[in-house]
Amino acid sequence: MIAFRFLVCVIYSRHMERDVIEAPNLHRLIDPTLEGKWVAISADHQRLIAANDDLVALEREMRGQAVVLFKVLPSDVGYAP
DSSP states (O other): OOOOOOOSSEEEETTEEEEEOOOOOOTTTOOGGGTTSEEEEETTSOOEEEEESOHHHHHHHHTTSOEEEEEOOOTTOOOOO
16 A cells, blocks of 8 residues: 655655655646645646645555645645644
8 A cells, every 4th residue: 555645844764764855846837727626746746737626536546656645725825744
């Protein structure tokens, strides 16, 4: 079973040690049509790979791939990890 990896400035993978990264600028990948959806982006934060309303379905689709999964919040919602 792969662990869910959420983008909160700390990424953990079963294939790498725990690394602290700078928060990537995702504005060029995420557009308003993705608000409220779960998305998968590449581990290097450069490509949007897939999006789905259902986290479980997205995780199944991405199984075995090195991706970061997270939910796109509405633009009018503030969040501080």
